[in-house]
Amino acid sequence: MKMLTFNELAHRLPPRKAISHKGDYGRLLLIGGNRNMGGAIMLAAQAAVCSGAGLTTVATDEVNHTALHCRLPEAMVLNWENNDLLISKIKGADVILIGCGLGLETISVRLLQTVLINIADHQKLILDGDAITLFARNPQSPTALKTLATPHQKEWERLSGLTPLQQTEISNQTAVKRLGIDVVLKKHGTELYLAGSEPQRINVGTPAMATGGMGDTLAGMLAGFLAQFPRHYRQAVCGAVYLHSHIAQGLAESRHVVLPTDIISRIQTEMKEMIAPEE
Numbered sequence: 001m002k003m004l005t006f007n008e009l010a011h012r013l014p015p016r017k018a019i020s021h022k023g024d025y026g027r028l029l030l031i032g033g034n035r036n037m038g039g040a041i042m043l044a045a046q047a048a049v050c051s052g053a054g055l056t057t058v059a060t061d062e063v064n065h066t067a068l069h070c071r072l073p074e075a076m077v078l079n080w081e082n083n084d085l086l087i088s089k090i091k092g093a094d095v096i097l098i099g100c101g102l103g104l105e106t107i108s109v110r111l112l113q114t115v116l117i118n119i120a121d122h123q124k125l126i127l128d129g130d131a132i133t134l135f136a137r138n139p140q141s142p143t144a145l146k147t148l149a150t151p152h153q154k155e156w157e158r159l160s161g162l163t164p165l166q167q168t169e170i171s172n173q174t175a176v177k178r179l180g181i182d183v184v185l186k187k188h189g190t191e192l193y194l195a196g197s198e199p200q201r202i203n204v205g206t207p208a209m210a211t212g213g214m215g216d217t218l219a220g221m222l223a224g225f226l227a228q229f230p231r232h233y234r235q236a237v238c239g240a241v242y243l244h245s246h247i248a249q250g251l252a253e254s255r256h257v258v259l260p261t262d263i264i265s266r267i268q269t270e271m272k273e274m275i276a277p278e279e
């Protein structure tokens with residue numbers, strides 16, 4: 001499988017224009033965080049904001065609102081039980097990420113359905129975590145033109161029917177085509193299956209990343225990149241996936257374990273290396 005390298009990514013994403021404002025860098029809606037897993041959506045939201053999303057709104061259980069406001073005053077918050085407000089936020093978003101700490105309860109199912117019904121083909125959708133598990137139980141054609149799922153191997157097994165041992169490049173490609181979505185298959189040597197390009201694999205990453213919340217952080221980075229670089233879909237997805245593991249690998253030189261929050265604190269600085277200098 002083709003290897004994704006830093007050289008292929010460096011300076012392929014555009015710098016910010018002097019005459020621009022937050023509205024130019026994407027409206028992002030993140031949906032997740034039940035009563036027990038508020039941390040998952042907070043990590044995703046922090047990663048998205050630090051990646052440069054213009055405006056970030058988080059729809060989550062009300063129990064998480066104070067913590068989220070304290071941790072990330074840059075983000076707006078809404079109660080995910082407020083269906084009318086949620087629908088209006090879905091319709092106004094450029095990118096929607098659902099799944100981090102979403103849970104598998106009745107409300108989780110309803111939230112995913114609300115997104116799938118109300119999203120339109122000019123918007124981008126990212127399915128992570130529990131949204132993948134729920135989607136696998138009831139697969140349907142997504143109405144978003146671009147739908148990206150970010151499963152780990154167990155979630156990919158639920159979605160594709162392939163056990164980790166059966167998850168070969170050819171079988172994965174067949175399953176991706178059948179599902180009609182793009183897939184970032186997370187593992188040691190994460191693989192990218194994006195429509196219109198040949199599968200790629202990253203050569204960065206470390207077992208120091210094997211800790212809860214690491215995938216939530218990647219999902220937030222992907223959302224932030226897609227919101228901000230709407231005309232550079234492939235480079236944005238590859239850039240976020242690569243940078244997440246590249247940062248972790250650098251930090252792991254001096255740490256036994258790398259925390260999601262350690263990665264988040266490096267995103268802004270490391271993105272400076274990756275973005276083309278202003279012309």
Ligand SMILES: NC(=O)C1=CN([C@@H]2O[C@H](COP(=O)(O)OP(=O)(O)OC[C@H]3O[C@@H](n4cnc5c(N)ncnc54)[C@H](O)[C@@H]3O)[C@@H](O)[C@H]2O)[C@@H](O)CC1
Nearest residue numbers: 037038039040099100101102129130152153154187212213
């Ligand atoms: N702080 C938080 O609130 C956290 C919330 N989380 C949320 O917990 C929910 C469930 O996600 P989980 O992934 O824990 O649960 P799952 O039950 O979907 O999958 C976890 C299990 O899959 C297996 N597995 C096989 N291959 C794997 C691979 N390559 N990578 C990871 N696991 C692999 C492992 O045995 C692991 O115990 C998600 O909504 C997620 O966002 C987790 O991200 C952990 C942190």
Ligand SMILES: Nc1ncnc2c1ncn2[C@@H]1O[C@H](COP(=O)(O)OP(=O)(O)O)[C@@H](O)[C@H]1O
Nearest residue numbers: 186187188205206207209210212213214215216
């Ligand atoms: N041994 C490893 N080597 C490289 N990357 C890893 C390793 N273990 C975990 N990761 C990375 O950490 C992230 C874990 O994602 P996920 O399992 O969804 O975490 P969570 O749901 O807890 O946030 C993925 O990006 C995966 O590639």
Ligand SMILES: [Mg+2]
Nearest residue numbers: 129152215216
């Ligand atoms: Mg996960």
